[in-house]
Amino acid sequence: MSTEPILRISGVHTYYGKIEALKGIDVEVNEGEIVTLIGSNGAGKTTLLMTVCGDPQAQEGQILFEGKDITKVPTDQIVRMGIAQSPEGRRIFSRMSVYENLQMGALVTDPKYFNEDLAKVYKLFPRLEERRDQRGGTLSGGEQQMLAIGRALMSRPRLLLLDEPSLGIAPLVVRQIFQAIKEVNEKEGMTIFLVEQNAFHALKLAHRAYVLVNGKVAMSGTGQELLSNPEIRAAYLEGGH
Amino acid sequence: MAYFIQQLINGLTLGAIYGLIAIGYTMVYGIIGMINFAHGEIYMIGAFLAIISYLVFGDMGIVSIPILLMGMLVISMIFTAAYGWTVERLAYRPLRGSFRLAPLISAIGMSIALQNYVQISQGARVKPIQPVVQGGFQLFTQGGFAVQITYLQIVIWVLTTALMVGFTYLITQTSLGRQQRACEQDRKMASLIGVNVDRTISLTFVLGAALAAVAGLITTLYYGVIDFYVGFLAGMKAFTAAVLGGIGSLPGAMLGGLMIGLIEAFWSAYFTIEYKDVATFGILVLVLIFKPTGFLGKPEVEKV
Numbered sequence: 441m442s443t444e445p446i447l448r449i450s451g452v453h454t455y456y457g458k459i460e461a462l463k464g465i466d467v468e469v470n471e472g473e474i475v476t477l478i479g480s481n482g483a484g485k486t487t488l489l490m491t492v493c494g495d496p497q498a499q500e501g502q503i504l505f506e507g508k509d510i511t512k513v514p515t516d517q518i519v520r521m522g523i524a525q526s527p528e529g530r531r532i533f534s535r536m537s538v539y540e541n542l543q544m545g546a547l548v549t550d551p552k553y554f555n556e557d558l559a560k561v562y563k564l565f566p567r568l569e570e571r572r573d574q575r576g577g578t579l580s581g582g583e584q585q586m587l588a589i590g591r592a593l594m595s596r597p598r599l600l601l602l603d604e605p606s607l608g609i610a611p612l613v614v615r616q617i618f619q620a621i622k623e624v625n626e627k628e629g630m631t632i633f634l635v636e637q638n639a640f641h642a643l644k645l646a647h648r649a650y651v652l653v654n655g656k657v658a659m660s661g662t663g664q665e666l667l668s669n670p671e672i673r674a675a676y677l678e679g680g681h
Numbered sequence: 682m683a684y685f686i687q688q689l690i691n692g693l694t695l696g697a698i699y700g701l702i703a704i705g706y707t708m709v710y711g712i713i714g715m716i717n718f719a720h721g722e723i724y725m726i727g728a729f730l731a732i733i734s735y736l737v738f739g740d741m742g743i744v745s746i747p748i749l750l751m752g753m754l755v756i757s758m759i760f761t762a763a764y765g766w767t768v769e770r771l772a773y774r775p776l777r778g779s780f781r782l783a784p785l786i787s788a789i790g791m792s793i794a795l796q797n798y799v800q801i802s803q804g805a806r807v808k809p810i811q812p813v814v815q816g817g818f819q820l821f822t823q824g825g826f827a828v829q830i831t832y833l834q835i836v837i838w839v840l841t842t843a844l845m846v847g848f849t850y851l852i853t854q855t856s857l858g859r860q861q862r863a864c865e866q867d868r869k870m871a872s873l874i875g876v877n878v879d880r881t882i883s884l885t886f887v888l889g890a891a892l893a894a895v896a897g898l899i900t901t902l903y904y905g906v907i908d909f910y911v912g913f914l915a916g917m918k919a920f921t922a923a924v925l926g927g928i929g930s931l932p933g934a935m936l937g938g939l940m941i942g943l944i945e946a947f948w949s950a951y952f953t954i955e956y957k958d959v960a961t962f963g964i965l966v967l968v969l970i971f972k973p974t975g976f977l978g979k980p981e982v983e984k985v
Contacts, residue, residue: 495869495872495873514872514877515872515873516872516877516878519872519873519875520875524874527869527870527873531869531870531873533862533863533866534866536859536862543859544859544863544874544876545874547859547860547874547875548874548875591874
């Protein structure tokens with residue numbers, strides 16, 4: 441194995457109109473790792489994940505995926521190269537069934553893997569199999585999140601991007617989902633880049649973590665290091681977690 | 682009773698034409714949220730291409746009616762689809778991401794431009810065509826009134842039904858259809874699972890135009906005359922059909938088309954033919970007042 445990270449984000453600036461949302465980000469994700477990005481609302485976490493997928497594209501800097509420059513590659517091509525995302529707000533196709541949503545996820549893969557992958561996703565989230573023919577829009581928040589992750593997994597990604605999978609979901613279900621994320625990482629060796637506001641859960645799960653403040657990386661380290669860092673505790677962990 | 686059934690037969694034929702055009706309106710609205718006002722002109726171009734291909738096949742000495750019909754169908758579908766694709770590429774794609782009214786204005790401009798293009802290149806006079814499919818049979822006679830179905834009407838129904846079935850299959854069961862629906866529901870997410878959104882939008886225009894071409898072909902065969910202006914009113918009515926059925930809904934467009942066809946036929950038969958358009962649009966107003974989403978339109982019910 442080379443030591444080249446699977447994802448290397450260097451000096452990335454992203455703008456929304458004139459507003460600079462990312463102000464020179466450097467992040468690396470190595471193969472097989474769970475890397476988490478924590479930060480408060482509006483720090484630019486979602487923007488960074490979307491920039492990796494080319495929507496919006498970075499105006500400055502470079503994003504390398506498996507050594508290939510994807511900074512200016514169209515979104516659908518990036519997905520075909522092996523990056524999948526469960527985006528902010530889950531974005532389930534609400535008028536399609538659970539099964540159809542998973543079928544959509546498998547769009548970029550060889551159909552011969554479909555049944556095998558479907559079985560894996562159903563095993564990971566048995567609820568999805570129970571709800572197979574139900575329309576996506578009628579699922580609960582937690583089920584939609586499972587579907588969003590399942591849909592992303594159906595494309596056999598080599599890098600999985602997860603945007604706030606715990607948002608607006610009951611604590612018990614959050615634990616289930618984090619358990620599933622861990623399982624995918626340990627059993628399948630899936631590389632995961634996780635964005636979270638729920639810093640406690642995310643840091644416990646992650647091998648390494650970055651803290652994003654105001655469009656810049658303010659701190660980085662292993663999950664354990666950041667968990668025990670007093671500044672992080674004060675800013676992100678105190679108060680009920 | 683006999684008179685009623687005769688009007689039903691006529692109305693269904695008319696409805697097939699409107700339904701085929703309405704699908705193009707409803708699909709484009711579904712995917713980019715815009716009314717493609719040039720779609721009526723696409724239909725008109727389909728009708729012209731039907732006549733042109735008829736003349737070309739005639740010159741080539743093809744007399745077999747099935748081959749002639751098939752040839753006209755294929756040629757007008759292919760070339761009209763190319764027009765649909767080009768219109769999207771030239772007039773709408775550059776405006777994507779612009780303010781909402783921009784593509785709408787561009788569509789009206791495109792509509793006028795296409796009308797004038799055909800008027801200049803084909804002449805302003807009415808274009809006649811000899812009846813290609815002749816004859817028919819009497820269903821029954823009652824009180825001295827004979828109910829007739831022409832062979833052409835049967836051809837039209839079979840063709841329309843086959844296309845609608847095929848099209849429904851394409852949208853609901855195939856990967857292409859799923860990509861189309863995905864773009865309709867959430868374009869950003871669609872691209873995040875690897876759908877080429879621009880290509881899917883192009884495809885929507887191509888499919889809509891191909892179906893409009895069939896409507897154009899049917900008009901040419903059924904009425905025997907067309908001119909560069911036929912697209913305007915037919916387009917308006919097909920648009921009405923799409924709204925009536927619930928814009929964005931495919932079965933709605935088909936249902937709306939049939940309804941408009943039937944309303945027109947019955948109004949012309951039992952009231953005054955001069956006011957048939959008033960009746961059509963009047964009913965649209967009534968439906969919109971009492972059921973703003975149309976008959977099969979879907980109000981969004983989503984859990985957040």
